[in-house]
Amino acid sequence: MTDTAASSTLRFPVRTHALGNGMRIICHEDRSAPIVAVHLMYRVGSRDERPGRTGLAHLLEHLMFEGSLHAPKGQFDDLLERVGGTNNGSTWLDRTNYFETVPSNAVELPLWLERERMAFFLPVLDAEMLEVQRGVVINERRQAYESRPYGLADQRLHEMLFAGGHPYGWPTIGYMPDLEAITLDDARGFYRTYYTPGNAVLVLAGDLSPDDGFALAEHYFGDLPPGPSIPPLPLPADLAPPADVSHETMEDDVSFPRVYSAWAVPGYGTREWVALDVLAYLLADGDSSRLQRALVREGRLAQDVDSYLYPTALCGVFGIVATARSGIAPQALESAVRRVLDEVAGGGVSDEEVLGAVRRVRRDQVSELAMVEERADALAYAATTLGEPEALERVMDLYAAVTPEEVRRAAEAWLGAHRGATLAVVPRAGAEAEVADAA
Amino acid sequence: MPPEATLPVLPRPTLGPPPAPRVPRPERYALANGLRVVAAPRAGVPQVVLRLVLPAGSVAEPRDFPGTASLVGHLLTEGTESTSADELHARLDLLGAGVQPSVGHDFTEVETVLLSETLAEGVALLAEIVTRPVFPPDQTERIRAESLDALVARLDEPANVADDRALLEAFGAHPYGLPPFGTTEGIRTVPREVLAAFHAAHYRPAGALLVAAGDFDPAELREALERGFAGWSGAAEPVVHPPIPAHPANAGRLVAVPWPDAEQSEIRVIGLGISRRDPDWIRAGVANFLLGGSTITGRLGANLREDKGWTYGVRSAFSAGVQPSGWLVETAVDGEATADAVAETMREMRRLMEEPVGAAELRRVKDALMLSLPRLFETPTGVAGRLSTLEAYDLPRDWWDRYPAAVEAVTADDVRRIAREHFDPERVVRIVVGAVGGVDGR
Numbered sequence: 001m002t003d004t005a006a007s008s009t010l011r012f013p014v015r016t017h018a019l020g021n022g023m024r025i026i027c028h029e030d031r032s033a034p035i036v037a038v039h040l041m042y043r044v045g046s047r048d049e050r051p052g053r054t055g056l057a058h059l060l061e062h063l064m065f066e067g068s069l070h071a072p073k074g075q076f077d078d079l080l081e082r083v084g085g086t087n088n089g090s091t092w093l094d095r096t097n098y099f100e101t102v103p104s105n106a107v108e109l110p111l112w113l114e115r116e117r118m119a120f121f122l123p124v125l126d127a128e129m130l131e132v133q134r135g136v137v138i139n140e141r142r143q144a145y146e147s148r149p150y151g152l153a154d155q156r157l158h159e160m161l162f163a164g165g166h167p168y169g170w171p172t173i174g175y176m177p178d179l180e181a182i183t184l185d186d187a188r189g190f191y192r193t194y195y196t197p198g199n200a201v202l203v204l205a206g207d208l209s210p211d212d213g214f215a216l217a218e219h220y221f222g223d224l225p226p227g228p229s230i231p232p233l234p235l236p237a238d239l240a241p242p243a244d245v246s247h248e249t250m251e252d253d254v255s256f257p258r259v260y261s262a263w264a265v266p267g268y269g270t271r272e273w274v275a276l277d278v279l280a281y282l283l284a285d286g287d288s289s290r291l292q293r294a295l296v297r298e299g300r301l302a303q304d305v306d307s308y309l310y311p312t313a314l315c316g317v318f319g320i321v322a323t324a325r326s327g328i329a330p331q332a333l334e335s336a337v338r339r340v341l342d343e344v345a346g347g348g349v350s351d352e353e354v355l356g357a358v359r360r361v362r363r364d365q366v367s368e369l370a371m372v373e374e375r376a377d378a379l380a381y382a383a384t385t386l387g388e389p390e391a392l393e394r395v396m397d398l399y400a401a402v403t404p405e406e407v408r409r410a411a412e413a414w415l416g417a418h419r420g421a422t423l424a425v426v427p428r429a430g431a432e433a434e435v436a437d438a439a
Numbered sequence: 440m441p442p443e444a445t446l447p448v449l450p451r452p453t454l455g456p457p458p459a460p461r462v463p464r465p466e467r468y469a470l471a472n473g474l475r476v477v478a479a480p481r482a483g484v485p486q487v488v489l490r491l492v493l494p495a496g497s498v499a500e501p502r503d504f505p506g507t508a509s510l511v512g513h514l515l516t517e518g519t520e521s522t523s524a525d526e527l528h529a530r531l532d533l534l535g536a537g538v539q540p541s542v543g544h545d546f547t548e549v550e551t552v553l554l555s556e557t558l559a560e561g562v563a564l565l566a567e568i569v570t571r572p573v574f575p576p577d578q579t580e581r582i583r584a585e586s587l588d589a590l591v592a593r594l595d596e597p598a599n600v601a602d603d604r605a606l607l608e609a610f611g612a613h614p615y616g617l618p619p620f621g622t623t624e625g626i627r628t629v630p631r632e633v634l635a636a637f638h639a640a641h642y643r644p645a646g647a648l649l650v651a652a653g654d655f656d657p658a659e660l661r662e663a664l665e666r667g668f669a670g671w672s673g674a675a676e677p678v679v680h681p682p683i684p685a686h687p688a689n690a691g692r693l694v695a696v697p698w699p700d701a702e703q704s705e706i707r708v709i710g711l712g713i714s715r716r717d718p719d720w721i722r723a724g725v726a727n728f729l730l731g732g733s734t735i736t737g738r739l740g741a742n743l744r745e746d747k748g749w750t751y752g753v754r755s756a757f758s759a760g761v762q763p764s765g766w767l768v769e770t771a772v773d774g775e776a777t778a779d780a781v782a783e784t785m786r787e788m789r790r791l792m793e794e795p796v797g798a799a800e801l802r803r804v805k806d807a808l809m810l811s812l813p814r815l816f817e818t819p820t821g822v823a824g825r826l827s828t829l830e831a832y833d834l835p836r837d838w839w840d841r842y843p844a845a846v847e848a849v850t851a852d853d854v855r856r857i858a859r860e861h862f863d864p865e866r867v868v869r870i871v872v873g874a875v876g877g878v879d880g881r
Contacts, residue, residue, distance in 0.1 A: 010484070010485075032481070032482075032483050032817075033461060033813055033814070033816065033817040034458030034459070034460070034461065034813045035813050035814055035817065065735075069443060069448075070448055070451075071451075073745075074736075074741070074745070077733070077735045077736045078736055078803065079451075081733060081736055081803070081806075081807040082802075082803045082806045082807055082810075083454065083457075083806070083810055084457065084806065084807065084809070084810025084811040084812070084813065084814070085811075086811070086814070101814060103457050103458050103810055103813045103814075104458050104813075105454050105455045105456060105457050105458055106454050106457070108452035108454065109451075109452055109454065111452075112449060112451055112452050115449065119443055119446050120443045120446075120448075122443065123443055131748065132745070132746070132747070132748035133748065134748070135747070135748025135749065135773070136744055136748050136750070136751055137751075138773075139703065139748070139749065139750050139751045139771070139772065139773055140751035142702045142703045142771075142773075143703060143751050143771045146702050146703075147597065147701065147702055147703045147771070148596065149592075149595040149596050207458075219449075220449065223446065223447065224446065253595060254592070254595050255591045255592055255594075255595050256588065256591070256592055285532075286528065286531065286532035287516070287524075287528035287531075287532070288525065288528040288529040288531075288532040288533075289532065296585075297524075297525075297581070300581065300584075303585050303588045303589060303592070323592070325584065325585065325588050326584075326588055326591075352533060355533065356532045356533040356534075356535060358535075359533070359534065359535025359554060359557075360532065360535045360537075362535060362554060363486075363535045363536070363537055363552060363553075363554055366484045366485060366486045366554065367486065367552060367818075367820070369484060370483070370484045370486060370817070370818040370819060370820070371817060371818055372817070
């Protein structure tokens with residue numbers, strides 16, 4: 001292997017400006033398509049909720065699409081659609097985002113709408129709106145959790161991994177009783193606390209000059225009051241707690257056992273996080289990767305195996321998920337995964353494995369960042385979690401420098417048997433007959 | 440005083456004229472062996488997306504062995520005349536190449552995503568995989584066993600049961616009536632020789648199509664293609680499409696599949712739809728967008744989600760196929776609201792048949808469709824997808840240039856006619872998987 005040839009450095013030049021009220025504006029100009037991505041990210045997520053009110057951040061995100069004083073219910077999506085735009089929002093552990101992509105002539109419309117719901121949302125928030133969106137979210141939860149095979153596994157895995165009140169321990173969608181219990185005052189209070197200019201980052205990416213972008217941002221957001229300062233939440237003392245040996249089995253209406261393992265690891269953007277990301281690709285992305293060979297292609301124990309690393313701020317979460325083939329017990333999957341991790345930690349990995357993994361990371365980064373919408377998200381996320389948008393390029397550049405020894409050390413330091421949580425989901429006793437009847 | 444009481448209200452912005460979409464002007468040529476190539480280079484992110492489209496979907500497979508086309512697709516990367524499966528994967532993974540075969544009813548598409556600097560090696564590997572697979576017995580049996588397990592796992596999910604049942608209800612014994620990945624029986628019994636024969640018959644340069652989009656040098660691509668695909672020859676066997684049923688056997692009825700302890704019900708409504716080549720395609724798209732093309736603003740979404748809160752989402756769409764390949768409404772609703780949700784869906788469908796759509800609503804939908812064009816050609820994947828559709832269905836090459844005018848020409852009468860032809864409750868089948876107590880067949 002001569003050079004990294006993971007080469008082609010990705011560059012996303014930005015200019016940054018802060019408004020008087022503290023709102024940060026980031027402009028990234030790219031004229032290749034006549035569209036602009038508008039991305040507003042608030043530094044608030046499910047980690048800022050209180051026990052008993054989980055799901056509040058996400059339910060509020062739903063409410064934010066239901067209208068504002070001068071753009072009443074139904075108008076938000078309607079106005080954006082009729083100019084050829086798209087819009088959505090999402091809530092996660094550390095942040096909530098609202099984003100629109102529009103033809104470049106229409107860039108002011110999403111800015112006007114975001115101003116509306118940053119300044120004129122509370123007067124329209126009412127009980128009926130809350131009840132309808134509570135129903136929508138409860139159905140979202142049923143669809144993705146209760147009614148989906150293995151749907152409750154991630155929730156349980158996180159409870160196990162983040163026992164003891166760590167704010168990554170509950171699901172972003174919220175627990176069902178909490179969703180039922182959320183009140184109008186909860187929603188109002190959360191909005192007042194976190195939906196302020198000083199807690200927001202606005203990215204304008206695409207067919208727009210930074211100067212024009214800054215002027216538009218000043219026009220639509222410059223006069224908004226900064227809002228109260230945000231009370232700091234008590235954070236866990238150790239952000240990546242070494243969990244005790246933690247192992248559970250859960251029954252579900254499924255045909256095959258599936259084994260989930262997760263570890264708390266260093267947070268997004270650290271050098272160790274980047275080495276772990278390379279490790280995640282090296283372990284299970286691509287049919288020649290370690291876990292695909294050991295569990296699927298050669299071992300023939302699993303139908304599928306996947307690995308992932310969350311880019312979360314307080315700490316990262318490294319996960320491995322494998323589904324058993326017929327006749328294979330979950331214990332066989334667990335020991336095979338453990339064996340592979342021990343081999344990596346003990347015997348290390350090759351230059352070629354690292355090179356291939358870095359290229360595969362790069363392939364996925366390039367695919368994702370081909371869209372200005374995704375680029376705006378990535379820049380907003382870097383600014384929100386790492387302090388500045390330039391951190392995105394810095395993180396991407398770290399990949400080319402990752403060495404096999406760093407990958408080995410990451411496996412050894414963070415993915416030890418004593419640190420992880422493992423959950424085996426197994427077919428419910430007697431479930432087979434039921435499913436046969438239904439089909 | 441709340442901040443909103445003192446803040447100035449800014450007028451809603453007035454917008455300038457929309458930008459012209461940058462529709463790609465690809466280069467088209469054929470290799471010496473007859474493979475059609477459509478190349479759309481554009482500087483940007485260092486990525487090349489290659490989409491090889493073959494007339495090798497499940498419609499082309501032997502009727503005794505549903506799943507043949509899918510197994511062949513999966514086995515392309517599992518060993519060739521000169522390279523073992525393990526070595527192939529090692530080479531692909533070292534390049535960072537993503538090769539994804541997807542098998543549909545009419546076509547098999549092999550999408551390859553490459554970093555620009557790996558173009559030449561990537562094309563060589565793609566050519567080897569597609570033209571010279573050998574279906575080694577060991578790998579064939581492994582993929583067969585994994586596929587059989589995956590079929591069982593799929594049916595753990597009521598949404599999949601509903602999807603499969605919908606196809607069956609609409610198309611019966613036509614190959615469109617089965618999912619493109621086949622059946623347990625077909626996958627279990629298809630001999631290896633049949634896989635090889637299917638490949639030999641349908642993976643041929645004449646009849647196939649390769650679309651390239653992204654950041655590449657066109658001359659380098661052409662040279663790599665000529666070199667890589669040089670040993671490939673012949674024409675794909677013609678595919679016989681059996682006739683589509685005149686109407687679904689259970690048209691006008693509701694099919695209920697109980698699911699124990701379901702908190703939600705999966706609802707599907709399916710009709711026959713139209714061919715992607717049908718002159719009504721754009722008119723049908725406008726009518727469908729009004730009803731359920733957008734999960735929030737469509738009439739179904741506005742009713743079932745935004746007004747009632749019964750569901751996270753509801754959508755409807757015409758599927759693209761060589762033959763009419765379905766018009767489908769899909770949603771998952773609160774179990775207790777099942778019967779009401781079915782009734783409201785029917786009511787919205789009937790309303791489009793009976794009441795002319797108002798000018799403002801029609802204007803809104805046309806604008807949404809026409810003005811979203813600039814977004815469609817942003818990424819290499821988007822460009823490759825759109826160009827391959829045009830070529831695969833043999834649509835006019837200036838389709839996207841003519842698209843805005845074609846959308847503009849759609850009238851309220853057109854919408855009503857489409858609704859009568861396709862959204863008539865008497866012409867569709869309703870499928871409910873889940874809490875079926877309280878729903879009836881009327």
